[in-house]
Every structure is written in structure tokens, then in C-alpha cells.
Amino acid sequence: MERQILKARWVFPVERPPLEHAVVEVEGSHISAVYAGDHPQAVDLGNTAIVPGLINAHTHLEFSDLENPLGPVAPFTDWIQSVMKSRFESSTSIEPKIRKGIQECLESGTTCIGEIATSVASLHLFAQNQQVPHAVVFRECLGFSVDRISEQERIADQFFEEIPDQAESHLIQLGLSPHAPYSVHPDLYLSLVNEARNQVAPVAVHLAETQAELDFLERKQGPFVKLLTELGLWDPNILREDVRMFDYLAPLAELTSALAVHGNYFGETDIEFLRQAPQISVVYCPRTHHYFGHTPHPWLRMIERGINVAIGTDSRASNPDLSLWNELQFLRENFSEISPDLILECGTLAGARALGLSQEVGSLTIGKRADLALVQLPDGSKSSTGSDLLLNAQSHVARVMLNGGWVN
Ligand SMILES: [Zn+2]
Incomplete structure (x- = not known):
């Protein structure tokens, strides 16, 4: 050797x-x-x-060909529509984009990625050789209407049959990503969390990303209702009368590992819950958070309470590049009172813990x-x-x- x-x-x-x-x-x-x-x-x-090696706990490499982040940044639902349009209008296959994203991550020091995927393409790309970062590939599932549930359940189920032969040697794991409370039917959400539990697999979900998401669930109104109505998907009976964002956070505690991505608007109750659910990590995406002009992120309050906070770039649809190193330098510039050692830990070991890989990587x-x-x-x-x-x-x-x- x-x-x-x-x-x-x-x-x-x-x-x-x-x-x-x-x-x-x-x-x-x-x-x-x-x-x-x-x-x-x-x-x-x-x-x-x-x-x-740095650990980027949240990416969507399928957008890695974008030269600049998409706009507008507000309202958030307009940005979502830009993302949908960009995906719909793109004529090229996703493999070259993912390959480009992998290369960009690697060159900026990232050796392990938490990737959200809409197909099995990235699984095969991560498995191609030993010179590609380790990854947890989360299959994204989307479907707010009831008639999408069984199709998405089938996709999730079949994903676990795609495990590459090199999974162990290349350190590749499979997980599920019910996209977000406004894009996934509540029954589908619980079913996917249940499937992940049966597979002993991790889950990543975009949660508490905007105030509009919280309002959508609590009051059944606002820009997400408008967006779903325009898409012909809105049915007020889909959401339970008293549903809260917390109802999406709580089931994650039943998993061996879960990522609550963004958590920009987690409140005191959520933070207290997370404190007692060490298997759930929060992924803070600093420059993406900044891009949308959100209120200050509670990441430091979470770390003080012992919650594992990992760092992600998110995609090039909301970030100028995929460099986790640039995220850490951004934190250093904007939180000069925080020790660089702690920032480095967020970008390495905390990412490994979030992805359930801390026995193998992260330090x-x-x-x-x-x-x-x-x-x-x-x-x-x-x-x-x-x-x-x-x-x-x-x-x-x-x-x-x-x-x-x-x-x-
Ligand atoms: Zn994301």
C-alpha cells in the first residue's frame, strides 16, 4: 500500500x-x-x-450550467417559476451539467456532497471512479395533488433498487427528498418518510425556507396558493385545518438521519425540538440565504443549543458558484466574531454528521x-x-x- x-x-x-x-x-x-x-x-x-475535504451538504447539480443565479428574488414563488421554466426550456441532457457541477465542487475542495437528484443519472456519475466526490444522492419527489402520490411512491421505491456496485468503495448512499411542504401532498410526505425509515435511508427536505411557506400552511393563503392555483393544483382540502410547518419537521425524528434544508424561519419551538432530536441536522446555505434577503438565520443560536448545522451551496439557480470554500469565507467575513475553527467544522465534520458519514469522512x-x-x-x-x-x-x-x- x-x-x-x-x-x-x-x-x-x-x-x-x-x-x-x-x-x-x-x-x-x-x-x-x-x-x-x-x-x-x-x-x-x-x-x-x-x-x-469540504462537505457540501446541499446541492442540485442539475443546474450547474447556469452562468448566473435566476431572478427575481421576490416574491419567492416567482423565483420558483423561473426554476421551473429553466428546467422546462433546457434542451440539453442533465449528465453534462451534473458532471460540470461535480468538477466545480471538487476543484474548490469539496470531497463529499449531499445531492438532490431528479433521476438516477447522478448516481451513476458519482459511481464512475474514485476521483469523484463521495455523495448521498437524495431522489427528489414532487406532487401536490392526490393523483401523483402512487407514481411518486413508486419512483422512490425503485430508486433504492439502483444502488451502484461501487456504493461501498466510493462511499455513495441513497436517500429521499420530498421537495417541500408546498410541493408535496401531506400523505405523500409521510409515505416517503416512512419508506426512508424502512430503507434505513436519510431524508432531505426544504423546510421553513420562507415566511410565505409558514403562512401557506397556517392560513392557506398567500403566494403559494396563487402559484398552485395557476398550476391548477390548488385544493384547500389537501391541507389539514390546523397544519403547521412543525408537522413536517416532527416525523423526521423517526429517521436515523435527516436534513432540514434552510430552516431560515425556524422558531423557538422548532429549535427546542431539534435540540432533542440529534438525528436531524439543519443545512444552512449562507450565500443563498443572503441572495433572497431573508431575516438573519438562527444558525448560531442552533449551534449554541447543540444542534448540528451543516453548510450547503444550494444550486447555481441561487448562488454564483458551487464553492463551499467561498461559503466558509463568506461566513468569516460576515460573522467576524465566530472562530474560523467553528466555521471549518460546519463545512466538514458537521456535514459528515448530517449525511450520516462521520465514521468515514469529515475530519x-x-x-x-x-x-x-x-x-x-x-x-x-x-x-x-x-x-x-x-x-x-x-x-x-x-x-x-x-x-x-x-x-x-
Ligand atoms: Zn435546495
């Missing part, structure tokens, strides 16, 4: 404090040692930091996969700590290792 010994100015194991002038040893595809100090055979990577820990990003640091003064330098505006991801092999 090939042995690689790498030495850098800083090493961020994440599960323990940063190490200055430290070594990471790799045996084959796994990490075999991490320590401060030197080794006579070490390859000196110079003024760099070795961090775990530089002996026995985990040798997935790492090499960050070029600015010169900085002698007294600068690695944490000061890591997410500095001049720092950038220079190289990426996946399963023990450099990919660029």
Missing part, C-alpha cells in the same frame, strides 16, 4: 485543535497518522494548511478516508495563528486529495 507523508505549516484535524508544523500520514486511501512535528521522509507542502482522524484540501495561506506575520490565516480573504484551496489520491 502506498504511503504518503505530508508536512504543512498548519494542520486542522477539526476533531482537535489546529497543529502548527505538523504531519499527516496516508496509507493507501486512509489516514494513518496526524501529529505535530516532522518526519525525515515528509513532502513539505510549505506555507499551507491541510484541512479535511483528519486515523482510519478515516484520506480526503483533504490543501489551502494556500497568505504570508502573514510569525505571530498569526493558523485560525487567523485559514479563512483569510487571500487564502484559497490549491489542491485536493480524495481517497488518498491527488485529483489536481
Whole structure:
């Protein structure tokens, strides 16, 4: 088995404090040692930091060909219509777009992805070789009207038969994504959560993304009623009289792992519930959140309460790129009081926990996969700590290792 010994100015194991002038040893595809100090055979990577490969907990790579995010940003339902139009009018097949998205993620340091897919195409692309990031591929299910339920249940059921032969070696897992409360019939939602529970598979759902979504459920009015009416799908009897967004959050606690994506408008009751349901993670998408001009995200309040908060880019329909590194730098710029170590943890180990893969990836820990990003640091003064330098505006991801092999 090939042995690689790498030495850098800083090493961020994440599960323990940063190490200055430290070594990471790799045996084959796994990490075999991490320590401060030197080794006579070490390859000196110079003024760099070795961090775990980044984990992008929420993408839709099928939109990776978009040059710019779609508009308008308000009302949100107009943006949804732009997304539907973009999907409908696109004549090219989705494989090249997904491939482009995978490449963009990888080049910016991402070695593991939580991907929402509308077909099995991405499953096969993630399985193609060892140089493609690990992934949890969530099959998206959509259908607000009652006559779509059985079709979507069948799609979900059949998805689990598509598990690729390389799933274990490439670390690929399958999950389900009932899209959102305004696009999935409540019975279909519960049925999909139930199917995921039977399959011991994770679920990802867009939840509490807008105030309009909460109003739609509680008052059966607003822009989502207008949109569904225009689409010929609105029937007020579909939603129970006293239904709340919380009714979509609560069933996720029955799963071994679930992702509540966005959670921009989670209130105190939701946060208290999440505190007692450690199997549910929240995925905060910082630049997408910013793009729509939402009220401040409660991510820090959640972390203080012990809730696992992972980071996602979401798609290029709401973000200029798919770089998780750029998300972390955005957080550093906008939350200067927060330690860069915590921001890095959100973009690595918290993502691994959210996707149920923390035994394999997410930190530089002996026995985990040798997935790492090499960050070029600015010169900085002698007294600068690695944490000061890591997410500095001049720092950038220079190289990426996946399963023990450099990919660029
Ligand atoms: Zn999304």
C-alpha cells in the first residue's frame, strides 16, 4: 500500500485543535497518522494548511450550467417559476451539467456532497471512479395533488433498487427528498418518510425556507396558493385545518438521519425540538440565504443549543458558484466574531454528521478516508495563528486529495 507523508505549516484535524508544523500520514486511501512535528521522509507542502475535504451538504447539480443565479428574488414563488421554466426550456441532457457541477465542487475542495437528484443519472456519475466526490444522492419527489402520490411512491421505491456496485468503495448512499411542504401532498410526505425509515435511508427536505411557506400552511393563503392555483393544483382540502410547518419537521425524528434544508424561519419551538432530536441536522446555505434577503438565520443560536448545522451551496439557480470554500469565507467575513475553527467544522465534520458519514469522512482522524484540501495561506506575520490565516480573504484551496489520491 502506498504511503504518503505530508508536512504543512498548519494542520486542522477539526476533531482537535489546529497543529502548527505538523504531519499527516496516508496509507493507501486512509489516514494513518496526524501529529505535530516532522518526519525525515515528509513532502513539505510549505506555507499551507491541510484541512479535511469540504462537505457540501446541499446541492442540485442539475443546474450547474447556469452562468448566473435566476431572478427575481421576490416574491419567492416567482423565483420558483423561473426554476421551473429553466428546467422546462433546457434542451440539453442533465449528465453534462451534473458532471460540470461535480468538477466545480471538487476543484474548490469539496470531497463529499449531499445531492438532490431528479433521476438516477447522478448516481451513476458519482459511481464512475474514485476521483469523484463521495455523495448521498437524495431522489427528489414532487406532487401536490392526490393523483401523483402512487407514481411518486413508486419512483422512490425503485430508486433504492439502483444502488451502484461501487456504493461501498466510493462511499455513495441513497436517500429521499420530498421537495417541500408546498410541493408535496401531506400523505405523500409521510409515505416517503416512512419508506426512508424502512430503507434505513436519510431524508432531505426544504423546510421553513420562507415566511410565505409558514403562512401557506397556517392560513392557506398567500403566494403559494396563487402559484398552485395557476398550476391548477390548488385544493384547500389537501391541507389539514390546523397544519403547521412543525408537522413536517416532527416525523423526521423517526429517521436515523435527516436534513432540514434552510430552516431560515425556524422558531423557538422548532429549535427546542431539534435540540432533542440529534438525528436531524439543519443545512444552512449562507450565500443563498443572503441572495433572497431573508431575516438573519438562527444558525448560531442552533449551534449554541447543540444542534448540528451543516453548510450547503444550494444550486447555481441561487448562488454564483458551487464553492463551499467561498461559503466558509463568506461566513468569516460576515460573522467576524465566530472562530474560523467553528466555521471549518460546519463545512466538514458537521456535514459528515448530517449525511450520516462521520465514521468515514469529515475530519483528519486515523482510519478515516484520506480526503483533504490543501489551502494556500497568505504570508502573514510569525505571530498569526493558523485560525487567523485559514479563512483569510487571500487564502484559497490549491489542491485536493480524495481517497488518498491527488485529483489536481
Ligand atoms: Zn435546495
